[in-house]
Amino acid sequence: MTVFEGIGKSRTGIVGFDELTLGGLPTGRPTLVCGTAGCGKTLFASTFLLNGARDMDEPGVFVTFEERPSDIISNVKSLGFDVEQLVDQGKIYLEHISIDPSELEEIGDYDLEGLFLRLELAIDQVGAKRIVLDTIESLFSAFTNPAILRAEIRRLFDWLKDKGLTTIITGERGDGSLTRQGLEEYVSDCVILLDHRVQNQISTRRLRIVKYRGTAHGTNEVPFLIDQDGFSVLPISSLGLNHKVSDERISSGVEDLDAMLSGGGFHRGTSILLSGVAGSGKSSLSASFAAAACERGEKAIYFSFEESVDQTVRNMTSIGTDLQKHIDCGLLHYVAARPTFYSLEMHLAVMLREIVRFEPSIVVLDPISAFMGSGEQPEVQSMLLRMVDFLKSRGTTAVFTHLMHSQAGTTETDVGLSSLMDAWILLLNREIGGEFNRELYLLKARGLSHSNQVREFVMSDRGIKLLAPYIGDGRALTGSMRQSEEARARRNEVERRAEVARQAERIKHRRRKALAQIEALQAELDADEIELNKVTDAEDMYLEQSAMDQQEMEKSRRVDG
Amino acid sequence: METNETLEARGPKKLVLYVAGETPKSLAAIKNLEKICAENLPGKYVIEVIDLKKSPHLAREHNIVAIPTLVRELPTPIRKIIGDLSNSEKVLVNLQVSENE
Numbered sequence: 001m002t003v004f005e006g007i008g009k010s011r012t013g014i015v016g017f018d019e020l021t022l023g024g025l026p027t028g029r030p031t032l033v034c035g036t037a038g039c040g041k042t043l044f045a046s047t048f049l050l051n052g053a054r055d056m057d058e059p060g061v062f063v064t065f066e067e068r069p070s071d072i073i074s075n076v077k078s079l080g081f082d083v084e085q086l087v088d089q090g091k092i093y094l095e096h097i098s099i100d101p102s103e104l105e106e107i108g109d110y111d112l113e114g115l116f117l118r119l120e121l122a123i124d125q126v127g128a129k130r131i132v133l134d135t136i137e138s139l140f141s142a143f144t145n146p147a148i149l150r151a152e153i154r155r156l157f158d159w160l161k162d163k164g165l166t167t168i169i170t171g172e173r174g175d176g177s178l179t180r181q182g183l184e185e186y187v188s189d190c191v192i193l194l195d196h197r198v199q200n201q202i203s204t205r206r207l208r209i210v211k212y213r214g215t216a217h218g219t220n221e222v223p224f225l226i227d228q229d230g231f232s233v234l235p236i237s238s239l240g241l242n243h244k245v246s247d248e249r250i251s252s253g254v255e256d257l258d259a260m261l262s263g264g265g266f267h268r269g270t271s272i273l274l275s276g277v278a279g280s281g282k283s284s285l286s287a288s289f290a291a292a293a294c295e296r297g298e299k300a301i302y303f304s305f306e307e308s309v310d311q312t313v314r315n316m317t318s319i320g321t322d323l324q325k326h327i328d329c330g331l332l333h334y335v336a337a338r339p340t341f342y343s344l345e346m347h348l349a350v351m352l353r354e355i356v357r358f359e360p361s362i363v364v365l366d367p368i369s370a371f372m373g374s375g376e377q378p379e380v381q382s383m384l385l386r387m388v389d390f391l392k393s394r395g396t397t398a399v400f401t402h403l404m405h406s407q408a409g410t411t412e413t414d415v416g417l418s419s420l421m422d423a424w425i426l427l428l429n430r431e432i433g434g435e436f437n438r439e440l441y442l443l444k445a446r447g448l449s450h451s452n453q454v455r456e457f458v459m460s461d462r463g464i465k466l467l468a469p470y471i472g473d474g475r476a477l478t479g480s481m482r483q484s485e486e487a488r489a490r491r492n493e494v495e496r497r498a499e500v501a502r503q504a505e506r507i508k509h510r511r512r513k514a515l516a517q518i519e520a521l522q523a524e525l526d527a528d529e530i531e532l533n534k535v536t537d538a539e540d541m542y543l544e545q546s547a548m549d550q551q552e553m554e555k556s557r558r559v560d561g
Numbered sequence: 562m563e564t565n566e567t568l569e570a571r572g573p574k575k576l577v578l579y580v581a582g583e584t585p586k587s588l589a590a591i592k593n594l595e596k597i598c599a600e601n602l603p604g605k606y607v608i609e610v611i612d613l614k615k616s617p618h619l620a621r622e623h624n625i626v627a628i629p630t631l632v633r634e635l636p637t638p639i640r641k642i643i644g645d646l647s648n649s650e651k652v653l654v655n656l657q658v659s660e661n662e
Contacts, residue, residue, distance in 0.1 A: 095621070097624070097626060098624065099624075099626055103638065103639055103640060103641055104641050104642075104643060105640070105641070105642045105643070105651070105655050106642075106643050106644050107642055107643070107644040107645075107646050107647065107648050107651045107652055107655075108589075108590075108593075108644035108645035108646055108647035108648060109586055109589075109644055109645045109647070110586065110627045110628060110629060110630075110643045110644040110645065111586065111627065111628055112626055112627055112628070113581040113582075113584075113613070113627075113628035114579065114581065114613060114620045114625040114626045114627055114628045114630065115626045115627075117581060117613050117614065117617040117620045118617065118620045118621050118625075118626075120617065121617040121618060121620070121621060122621075139626075142626075143627070
């Protein structure tokens with residue numbers, strides 16, 4: 001930033017403009033603001049002056065050559081500036097210089113010293129640091145001698161520069177030149193061109209920095225906006241690709257969808273595209289994202305370009321999601337506007353402003369394809385790119401829905417957005433066997449391993465469910481065909497189980513029989529054992545008896561003998 | 562008309578010449594005006610010279626932009642002649658025309 005040290009800058013307080021010019025208008029130098037009638041020159045100038053006086057302690061003088069001071073006061077009153085109060089406080093002085101050519105006669109040489117004296121008086125009165133000349137060109141219609149006028153205007157600008165006043169000079173756009181009277185040749189430091197274009201019956205205001213000496217500036221046209229909040233400039237791509245990323249996972253509100261991603265859910269701050277044909281469930285799924293955020297106690301904004309809030313609430317209630325309670329407790333902000341209601345820039349500006357104000361953690365745009373009718377493709381693309389960048393830079397999760405007109409070329413979107421998106425969910429509505437079934441594919445999820453399998457997308461009063469399809473015969477079946485296939489599989493299973501039970505019974509029976517046989521044999525064995533014991537006992541007794549008989553015999557022989 | 566005549570009858574009317582400092586243009590204008598009045602309109606006008614350098618708020622009050630400016634407030638309508646009044650015929654025409662009203 002050392003490059004810019006040479007030039008001091010005075011903030012204008014105009015939203016976006018100070019960022020665009022890296023600080024505002026060149027301090028102590030004149031800036032020419034030119035454009036066609038009604039493009040906002042006077043508003044730009046007065047915003048610069050009034051912001052300076054009110055917020056930056058830089059009093060100012062508004063020199064009006066055309067409008068009466070009372071008109072200017074009432075014009076900016078609606079934007080929240082109380083000029084009368086600033087005048088009373090001595091921070092603003094309105095100098096009305098009106099010259100009626102009909103009462104003037106020029107005889108001989110003259111100069112505009114009277115103008116200088118009046119400006120000096122006004123400047124000294126409030127201690128002005130800023131001055132607006134709106135528009136000095138009207139002097140050319142009051143005085144007939146352009147040579148004197150040009151010399152005096154040149155002297156005036158030099159004088160203002162010497163006094164160190166940050167000046168805005170407004171000028172009406174001329175044919176082939178920036179201003180009718182060629183004021184640009186006197187102002188060499190900073191030239192800003194305002195433009196007001198109508199395309200497809202929708203008007204767009206644009207601002208371009210034609211020249212800004214001594215500072216880097218983009219020469220791109222930048223859209224700007226005049227609404228109840230005044231003048232705001234919307235820089236297109238002041239945002240780089242250096243946003244922080246989050247590893248945190250957030251739920252989509254559909255458990256089955258979270259389960260398709262390893263780790264459960266999408267990364268916070270990613271951009272998620274939901275594309276699909278009509279009636280494929282885009283809005284329901286995106287509303288579910290928003291509702292899930294609200295359930296977590298986070299804020300969500302839902303921008304709808306096709307449905308009103310009541311319609312969405314009713315439709316979501318039918319699938320078991322109560323959005324109304326989130327709206328009531330202030331967590332969900334629902335903004336509905338037709339795409340043709342504003343120009344693209346206006347839409348973008350309104351959305352950015354709502355986002356900045358509400359600070360949601362998730363933003364839903366439903367559907368972005370609606371813009372295709374209100375602008376050329378590059379414009380729509382650039383607007384959405386800005387939106388994506390803006391949300392990424394804030395770490396806000398973005399959900400975009402996109403209506404596809406045909407399912408044939410499902411791998412590209414009209415606005416060529418798919419490559420900008422971190423995650424892409426494709427919703428199809430397929431006819432099989434005389435019925436339409438919704439299918440969900442997770443085509444892409446950057447940085448997340450995810451299921452590549454199709455899911456059947458089922459919405460009921462219990463919410464959104466994703467069912468794994470029946471895979472058989474080399475194809476995935478959904479709907480009734482899935483159900484009949486599943487029923488058939490269930491029947492087969494029952495039969496198989498019965499068969500297993502029968503077999504087990506048979507084996508058990510056989511086993512019981514074997515056990516009975518074993519028992520009989522054992523009994524036989526036991527009987528034999530008893531028999532054997534009896535035999536050996538008899539033998540022992542016989543042997544004992546015979547021994548005793550022997551003794552008896554010997555005994556009797558001895559007696560005889 | 563009657564008011565004009567009565568005013569005229571009361572005496573010389575006032576011509577105010579606004580200048581800013583003693584610049585050549587201012588000095589020339591004063592000189593030219595005095596000469597015109599003395600030669601062509603004796604006694605009809607009194608000349609007042611106001612130096613706006615000394616009292617700039619008068620420039621705001623009387624809506625003076627160019628210097629030198631000669632203002633003839635009466636008779637109405639107000640006439641403003643800017644420049645160093647180097648063309649006395651034109652000056653006379655401008656003052657005379659309104660006098661004939």
